[in-house]
Amino acid sequence: MPELPEVHALVADLDHRLRDRVVARLDLMSFAALKTFDPPVSALAGQGIRSVTRHGKFIDMAVGDLHLVMHLARAGWVRWTDGTRPAPVRPGRSPVAARLVLDDGSGLVITEAGTKKSLAIYLVRQPADVPGVARLGPDPLADGFTRDVFAGILASAGRSQIKGVLRNQSIIAGIGNAYSDEILHTARMSPFKPASMGADDGSRLYDAMQATLREAISRSEGLAASELKQEKKTGMQVHGRTGEPCPVCGDTVRQVIFADSTLQYCPTCQTGGKPLADRVLSRLLK
Template sequence: MPELPEVHALVTDLGARLLGRTVNRFDVVSFAALKTFDPPVSALAGQPVTTVGRHGKFLDLTIGDLHLVFHLARAGWLRWRPDPPAAPGKPGRTALAARLVLDDGSGFDLTEAGTKKSLAIYVVRDAADVPGVARLGPDPLSPEFTMEVFAGILKAAGRSQIKGVLRNQSLIAGIGNAYSDEILHTARMSPFKPAAMSDDDTARLYEALRFTLNDAIARADGLAASELKKEKKSGLQVHGRFGEPCPVCGDMVRQVIYSDSTFQYCPTCQTGGKPLADRVLSRLLK
């Protein structure tokens, strides 16, 4: 799933390609992905792209007086296409969901892999009309996201596990499963630690959050969309590296499996050497 650093890089890449260009058409292939009907997607035709931005993990293209907003979700991706499109191929595991074509035939495809489809597309008059955008918490890279703001979020979350708080888009926008793992590893903090914590721990976590996201953005800066997945994976310390040695201490990276997600951590760096209970594995061993 693309998170804040990848979406930030997509904004930069698309801005260089789209700004000032005119949309020829926007075709929706997967009608389940389109979450709005008024205005119609046909209203984008003939309109210029004036801004490219983001709200958390949502990409937002201002086209004429309208906004084309999309969320790539778990298995969606954006693929730039420099030439006029050929006819779509046979449906496969990676399916075409929508296609934007510019006045010179170039543009991008929105695709989604797998059978569980959750990519979402909206055509709206105001980005705030998208429910997911309207619910977003503060952007962790904005100047307004001070340590005091962060401390207030943690205090209000109380005994909630910090891993879930970092991923909660209504509390902090843009951080997902991968970067919450990375932030907690950098902060040397257990994913199960309660959110309400000491001032020293709050400061350490805040610095880890800002460092991790800014470092990921710096690595992705200037990369095309086709390069972002590989770069993200290569830069991760613990996420997706179950069974590998921790790059900091050499201990084996462990994981905890939930019904719909899995996270990774280093016991030595984060939990005093103690493996966390994996509830799914525990049930299988009974």
């Protein structure tokens, strides 16, 4: 799933390509992907693209007086096409969910791999009309996201596991499963540690969050959309690296499997050398 650093870089690439271009139409191949009906997608025709920005993991294209908002979910992606060789689309079998076509035939192909279709497209008058955007917590890279603000978030979360707090979009926008693993590894902190931690731990976690996200953005800066997935994968230290040596201490990276996701961690760096029980009801490690 693309998270804040990839969406940040993707938005920069799309803004460069799309700003001041004119939309011809939005073609939907997966009608289930469109979550709104008013305004109709036909309202995009002939409208200029003013900017491409983000809200957490949501991509926001300002088109005329409207906003075309996308959430790529677990397996969605966007690629640029010059329009010269459109890929054939087989209904029910193609990964193509939609195409945004510009007035010269170029544009974006929006795809979603796999069988679990969660990609969502909204055409709204204001970004806050999208329920997921309206529920977003603060952006961790915003100027107002200070150490004190983060301390307040941790205190409010109480005994909730810190892994879940970091990836809860209503608490902090943009961090998902992968970067929460990376942040906690950098902070040398158990994913099951309660959020209501001491000031020193909270400060260390804040520094790890800022460093991890900003370094990932720096690595992705200037890359085309087609290169971002590989950059994310190669930049991970523990996430997706079960069974490999930790790059910090050399211990074996382990994982905990949940119903719909996994987390990875280093026992030596994060849990005092103790492996976490690999089940949903693992006991918290302080």
